[in-house]
Amino acid sequence: xxxxxxxxxLDADDGVITVGITEHAAEQLGDVVFVDLPDVGxxxxxxxxxxxxxxxxxxxxxxxxxxxxxxxxxxxxxxxPGLVNEDAQAAWFFKMTTPTPEEMEEMMxxxxxxxxxx
Amino acid sequence: MxxxxxxxxxxxxxxxxxxRMVPFAGYEMPVQYExxxxxxxxxxxxxxxxxxxxHMGQILVKGRGSAAALERLMPMSVLDLAEGRQRYGLLTLPxxxxxxxxxxxxxxxxxxxxxxxxxKHQDLQMxxxxxxxxxxxxxxxxxxxxxxxxxxxxxxxxxxxATSQMRFMDVIAVTWNGADLWISRSGxxxxxGFEISVPNGMADIFARTLxxxxxxxxxxxxxxxxxxxxxxMPLYGQDLSPQTTPVEAGxxxxxxxxxxxxxxxxxxxxxxxxxxxxxDHGAQRRRVGLRPEGRAPMRAGVRLFDSATSExxxxxxxxxxxxxxLGVPIAMGYVAAPVPSDAPLWGEVRGKRLPVSQTSLxxxxxxxxR
Numbered sequence: 324x325x326x327x328x329x330x331x332x333l334d335a336d337d338g339v340i341t342v343g344i345t346e347h348a349a350e351q352l353g354d355v356v357f358v359d360l361p362d363v364g365x366x367x368x369x370x371x372x373x374x375x376x377x378x379x380x381x382x383x384x385x386x387x388x389x390x391x392x393x394x395x396x397x398x399x400x401x402x403x404p405g406l407v408n409e410d411a412q413a414a415w416f417f418k419m420t421t422p423t424p425e426e427m428e429e430m431m432x433x434x435x436x437x438x439x440x441x
Numbered sequence: 442m443x444x445x446x447x448x449x450x451x452x453x454x455x456x457x458x459x460x461r462m463v464p465f466a467g468y469e470m471p472v473q474y475e476x477x478x479x480x481x482x483x484x485x486x487x488x489x490x491x492x493x494x495x496h497m498g499q500i501l502v503k504g505r506g507s508a509a510a511l512e513r514l515m516p517m518s519v520l521d522l523a524e525g526r527q528r529y530g531l532l533t534l535p536x537x538x539x540x541x542x543x544x545x546x547x548x549x550x551x552x553x554x555x556x557x558x559x560x561k562h563q564d565l566q567m568x569x570x571x572x573x574x575x576x577x578x579x580x581x582x583x584x585x586x587x588x589x590x591x592x593x594x595x596x597x598x599x600x601x602x603a604t605s606q607m608r609f610m611d612v613i614a615v616t617w618n619g620a621d622l623w624i625s626r627s628g629x630x631x632x633x634g635f636e637i638s639v640p641n642g643m644a645d646i647f648a649r650t651l652x653x654x655x656x657x658x659x660x661x662x663x664x665x666x667x668x669x670x671x672x673x674m675p676l677y678g679q680d681l682s683p684q685t686t687p688v689e690a691g692x693x694x695x696x697x698x699x700x701x702x703x704x705x706x707x708x709x710x711x712x713x714x715x716x717x718x719x720x721d722h723g724a725q726r727r728r729v730g731l732r733p734e735g736r737a738p739m740r741a742g743v744r745l746f747d748s749a750t751s752e753x754x755x756x757x758x759x760x761x762x763x764x765x766x767l768g769v770p771i772a773m774g775y776v777a778a779p780v781p782s783d784a785p786l787w788g789e790v791r792g793k794r795l796p797v798s799q800t801s802l803x804x805x806x807x808x809x810x811r
């Protein structure tokens with residue numbers, strides 16, 4: 324499991340990377356009431372805002388953590404946005420493939436992320 | 442430290458309650474507590490919520506002729522307000538726009554005003570200039586709490602029995618453990634409830650005593666905003682401003698007949714020409730409730746269109762978000778008067794036109810004890 328400074332978690336498995344937001348981020352956002360997901364097949368650029376999350380307080384974005392293609396989205400979140408608050412680690416947003424998987428090695432591991440938010 | 446945010450009487454309590462504090466109207470105020478906005482909102486609708494609203498301005502007006510003088514600043518009947526009663530009021534500008542909205546109460550010996558925190562210093566200047574022969578005093582020695590919800594009466598009456606006899610918009614002064622409490626039966630949530638002015642030195646113990654009742658949770662400004670939005674109440678600075686008139690804002694109900702054309706004390710307030718003309722002939726736009734048809738909230742600033750393709754907006758959202766009691770996004774905003782009230786609209790959210798329907802306000806029917 325890897326983490327970004329934008330409070331995303333990335334879990335790579337057999338070339339497919341699952342992306343969600345951390346518990347810390349979900350707690351900061353507050354109750355999530357709306358999630359707008361990217362399209363399956365969409366080609367994304369690292370840093371591009373590809374998910375909109377609206378909480379009771381405000382709107383925020385999730386950026387693509389890497390260049391690549393969206394291969395699957397978690398449609399359950401569109402119907403039940405509160406899943407993000409129930410278990411942020413289980414409530415993944417999208418799965419992607421990337422031509423630059425080696426960039427993940429530069430990202431924080433769990434201990435580094437814990438220090439980052441401390 | 443000129444930029445320091447001012448702490449208020451209940452700062453220590455908020456710290457003990459693990460509140461998330463934000464800058465608001467020049468103060469550090471609690472936006473939410475541990476329960477979170479959604480749970481705090483729903484708790485207020487079913488039990489009782491305690492709000493610290495000490496950022497608001499508490500103003501005392503004293504002296505012979507105060508009521509008549511105040512009528513020169515507001516299109517309200519102040520002279521007819523009975524002792525022990527409170528009314529909603531609007532300070533107006535010569536343009537017909539709204540300078541602030543407020544509550545004013547006749548306490549017999551004085552008039553007690555509660556105004557918006559961000560506007561209180563400007564209001565004070567306006568009042569002092571308009572009431573040169575009276576004294577106008579912005580109080581800094583009192584906190585303001587609100588206890589709101591269907592169980593607010595039972596909770597408060599256990600401490601102050603006289604409150605159970607109050608009707609909506611009654612005001613009383615009572616003593617609790619030596620503290621002089623000024624209580625009104627009113628609020629900003631759509632629920633039955635009370636607003637309680639308490640001396641700073643007694644605010645902490647009074648608030649902790651209320652919170653010791655298992656029915657009471659502390660509620661932050663986040664839930665206060667979603668509660669008032671469901672109740673269709675305008676927020677000054679968003680839904681009301683110098684650019685909106687009382688008639689456009691749908692607040693004509695607050696202008697008593699005696700101040701309207703043909704009334705015994707008609708006109709003679711700032712902006713009377715425009716406001717009375719709008720009462721008789723209608724305004725150019727109107728405040729409406731808005732119900733986005735999808736799940737995406739439409740927040741303040743979202744432009745409204747009368748078709749999916751038209752280029753000229755016919756209005757804009759001024760407050761919007763999610764209504765926890767309704768489970769759907771809700772908003773309010775202004776729409777040009779010629780647009781039929783049942784016309785479907787589109788709001789532009791992140792470059793996309795999303796359908797939104799107009800609705801009457803409020804979204805949530807008030808539960809006042811009349």
